[in-house]
Structures are given as structure tokens and as C-alpha cells.
Amino acid sequence: MAVRMDFGPLSPADLDAAAALVRQGFGIPRENFERSIALFGTDVLRGLRRDGQLVGCAAVWPMDQWFGGRPVPAHGVAAVAVDPAARGRGHGSALVRGVLEEARASGAALSVLYPATLALYARAGYGRGGVSFDWSAPPAALLDGPPPGDGTVMRAAPRDATPLAALRRRVLETGNGLVERNEGLWSFALCPDGEPSDLFLLNGPDGPEGYVAVGAPKRRSLVVADICLLSRRAAKLALGFLAGYRAQVDRLRWRGGPDDPLALLAPAPAAAGGVAVDAREEWLLRILDVERALSTRGYPAALTAELLLDVADPLFPANGGLFRLFVSGGRGGVQRVSGPVTLPPAGVLSLDVAALATLYSGHRGAALLRQVGLLEGGDDAVATASLVFAGPSPWMPDRF
Numbered sequence: 001m002a003v004r005m006d007f008g009p010l011s012p013a014d015l016d017a018a019a020a021l022v023r024q025g026f027g028i029p030r031e032n033f034e035r036s037i038a039l040f041g042t043d044v045l046r047g048l049r050r051d052g053q054l055v056g057c058a059a060v061w062p063m064d065q066w067f068g069g070r071p072v073p074a075h076g077v078a079a080v081a082v083d084p085a086a087r088g089r090g091h092g093s094a095l096v097r098g099v100l101e102e103a104r105a106s107g108a109a110l111s112v113l114y115p116a117t118l119a120l121y122a123r124a125g126y127g128r129g130g131v132s133f134d135w136s137a138p139p140a141a142l143l144d145g146p147p148p149g150d151g152t153v154m155r156a157a158p159r160d161a162t163p164l165a166a167l168r169r170r171v172l173e174t175g176n177g178l179v180e181r182n183e184g185l186w187s188f189a190l191c192p193d194g195e196p197s198d199l200f201l202l203n204g205p206d207g208p209e210g211y212v213a214v215g216a217p218k219r220r221s222l223v224v225a226d227i228c229l230l231s232r233r234a235a236k237l238a239l240g241f242l243a244g245y246r247a248q249v250d251r252l253r254w255r256g257g258p259d260d261p262l263a264l265l266a267p268a269p270a271a272a273g274g275v276a277v278d279a280r281e282e283w284l285l286r287i288l289d290v291e292r293a294l295s296t297r298g299y300p301a302a303l304t305a306e307l308l309l310d311v312a313d314p315l316f317p318a319n320g321g322l323f324r325l326f327v328s329g330g331r332g333g334v335q336r337v338s339g340p341v342t343l344p345p346a347g348v349l350s351l352d353v354a355a356l357a358t359l360y361s362g363h364r365g366a367a368l369l370r371q372v373g374l375l376e377g378g379d380d381a382v383a384t385a386s387l388v389f390a391g392p393s394p395w396m397p398d399r400f
């Protein structure tokens, strides 16, 4: 008899079974699972049933992810887990496919996740999208003379994230890959262990220019839960503030990207026991809708360019094909090409949807992708793509 597989939402009655899957998948204790459900709601949970029995689960939620200064509709994915007794039989692949089909149907252009295993997601069309760094330093390595006289550090109540989101908006606009936090992601950022962190605003003469949220010093270590630095003054205030913990802790830890302001301004070089990268995690990006993804992100404002992209998407063939991308004034226009093709001066780039994700996010450039065989095209097309997708290295501090 044929086995029946169903993908769909979970109900509160499935919570025990889902908690067991997540526990076996990630070692997440029940109380942490409950906390996530309280923050994100049961609506985010999806399940895969085999003849009615839950064999896999995942969490999905909509959120915008910023590229080139503009928000792109995306779906975050987390907690993909299959019953240990049912692994290696295609359930994980079916679950991921269900997640992607639903996200495509809802109009999301991108899907983003942190992988524990690459093969499962590579096969589903995910490519490397960007990074999340764990930085650390002894506090003394950040000691940089007296703080700026025209700035103050002021304790604030972390109850309401709205003013913080307004400050952080500037980082989203000027960076690449950062996600717009919903209430759950703000709570994870400001209360990483369920404990509220202490929030300090970094003020200039006209108001806040950044903030730093820290946990309580523990075991001679201080974790910076969240940080946002919009000016040199804010960065200098943060350096002085964090260096002030040097009598209490041996190590400060924070999350950031490759272009981290504290790491850039710290006076002590790494060789002298200064700032170090403790971990580097890569997140994956899946382009669910090529036209929407290319036309909603932003591009370098001064550039006018035209590029023909020949995209293969084995999982969703309707998402592949030939696309003409026009870039001008910071925006991109996309036309699907069918019938006879007029080649633009730069020619055509051929790549699969996973390599397009890596190019799109700016994680890796067209020249490197061609060098390692993930993209094909002439020199002019590669040079044009390098300009079109140029920008800051994509990163995000949020882990999910």
C-alpha cells in the first residue's frame, strides 16, 4: 500500500511530538522550546506526517531581508528536524520542499536559514548567502583613551524595541543580509538566555547614535547581546564603555559581521592579544522567485547596466529561465525573456539558483563563482555582474 505523506501546519495537540523532535534534533530542552513557541506562536510550526504520524517538523515565519538598501520579502526557516527513527528515507527533503513550496505560494522571494548539514539544503537550491561572526577581545584591548566629550552613555529600559528598531534601520539600509526583526527575534536579541539584558544608549548632542545591550558579567566573561553603532562617536563610546569592564571580566563577546566597527577601531591588534574571531557561521539563501528577488533589492545608485541571466532551478523549473536585468538609479527592472534573444553588450551569465543566491547577496563575486565552476559567462558579463551585485559583505547577528 502506498505511503501517504502530508506537509502542513501543526496544531497545539502536536506540540509534545514537535518538542520531542526538536529535542532529538538540536538538544533543545522543553523549556526553551516553550519559550520559542510563546514568542513566535504555534502558527510558525509545520510538520510532515507519514500515514498521519508526525515524522518531521520545521518553523517558518515571514520577515524582510535587506539587500542593496531595500527590503526583500523573505521567509526565515529554523528547527528542521526529522525523527531519528525515520531519517535517511527522504523525509528531510520532503519537509524542506514543503517549506519552500509554501513560501513560494505566499509570495516570498527568498528563504533563509542556518544549516546544520549542507547537502540537504544544497539539493533544495540553497546557496551560501552570508555570515555571522562571533568576535571576542579582552576588554583592555578596546581601551582607547578618554571617551568623546560630546557623548554620553545612558541606561535605558529595554522594554520597547521600537526606538532601537528605528536606530537599527540605518544598519539595514547600509548593510547587506540583515533581517527586519519581529517581536520574537527582538526578544532573542535582547534576552538571549531568556534573561533581559541591560540596555545603554550611546548619545550624541542630538540624541542616540547607537546602543549596546549587555548581559550580567558571568565567569569573567561579558556577552554583548546586541549592539548598533551608527557613528564614530557611538563606536568610541562603546569602546570606552566595554573597556570599563576590564576589572571584572577577561573576555568580551559579541556578534557581528566581517566589517565590525569595534574590531576596526580597537587599538590593540590581534597579534597583541586584541580582537579575535572565535567562530564564523554561514547562513544559506534560497531564491524562491527570481523576478521578485531581483526587482525588489536595491543596486549601486551610480550604476547603469544590463545583464542577461540564464538561471536553472531543478526543484522549481518555473522559477528558472532567461531574465534580462536592467539596473539604473539604484533600482532593478526584470523581464523574463522568451523567444528570440537579443544579447546585451555584456552577454549572458549562466548559473543555477544556488549560485545566483551567492551572487545576489554579494557573499561571493561573479569572478570567483566562475573560477570555481559555479557560473559560466564571458569576461564582460562577469565584470558587469561584479558591479551590479557589489556591496558590503552580507551578514547578520541573528541566529535562528
Ligand SMILES: CC(C)(COP(=O)(O)OP(=O)(O)OC[C@H]1O[C@@H](n2cnc3c(N)ncnc32)[C@H](O)[C@@H]1OP(=O)(O)O)[C@@H](O)C(=O)NCCC(=O)NCCS
Binding pocket: 024, 025, 026, 079, 080, 081, 082, 083, 086, 087, 088, 089, 090, 091, 092, 093, 094, 114, 115, 116, 117, 119, 120
Ligand atoms: C538533517 C535531517 C533533517 C535530514 O533528515 P532525513 O529525513 O534523514 O533527510 P533525507 O533522507 O531527505 O536526506 C537528505 C540529505 O540530508 C543529508 N542527511 C541525511 N541524514 C543526515 C544526518 N543524519 N546528518 C547529516 N546529514 C544528513 C544527506 O546529505 C542526505 O542526502 P543523501 O541521502 O544523498 O546522503 C535529519 O538528519 C535531522 O533531523 N537531523 C538533526 C537536526 C538537523 O541537523 N537539522 C538540520 C538543521 S538546519
